[in-house]
Amino acid sequence: MINNDYTIAWSLYAVAALGCLWVWLKLTGWMWRYVKEPLRVIGLVLLFTPTIVDPAREQYAPALAISAMDLALKVGSNVWRAASDLLMYGMFAFGLYLLFVLIRWPIEKSRKARQPQPVAEQPASEADAEDDDEPFARPAARKPAPAVNASRARVEPRL
Numbered sequence: 026m027i028n029n030d031y032t033i034a035w036s037l038y039a040v041a042a043l044g045c046l047w048v049w050l051k052l053t054g055w056m057w058r059y060v061k062e063p064l065r066v067i068g069l070v071l072l073f074t075p076t077i078v079d080p081a082r083e084q085y086a087p088a089l090a091i092s093a094m095d096l097a098l099k100v101g102s103n104v105w106r107a108a109s110d111l112l113m114y115g116m117f118a119f120g121l122y123l124l125f126v127l128i129r130w131p132i133e134k135s136r137k138a139r140q141p142q143p144v145a146e147q148p149a150s151e152a153d154a155e156d157d158d159e160p161f162a163r164p165a166a167r168k169p170a171p172a173v174n175a176s177r178a179r180v181e182p183r184l
Contacts, residue, residue: 077106
């Protein structure tokens with residue numbers, strides 16, 4: 026494979042991997058943030074980790090593809106090298122992600138402390154408090170549904 030073909034192959038793989046990453050981002054978009062972000066890091070590492078195939082000519086290939094091909098064809102010569110590269114890049118990526126989380130955490134905590142807290146309505150008497158526990162008691166005793174915030178599309182059930 027000449028150098029031009031090698032570059033074209035990597036360019037095509039990069040475009041395909043970006044498309045797969047975009048699909049992965051869309052698939053994990055509905056999840057809880059602390060599950061979604063590590064899954065996205067795993068997808069990024071799996072798609073973009075290279076491993077060396079031919080040390081003499083310094084040719085690289087995607088580690089996931091090398092692992093799949095070696096296991097499917099039962100060659101097994103580069104599986105451990107590809108797995109170690111995946112593990113090494115995974116550790117680096119999760120280390121950077123943890124650093125990002127540790128930096129982001131106090132910033133979000135201070136931002137939430139600056140935002141005004143909504144004032145909760147206190148029931149006037151014990152009879153009103155008992156009515157709140159019974160959702161089907163009287164329609165007049167139920168509180169109106171909270172206003173929907175336009176920036177949040179998530180709907181929480183009323184208990």
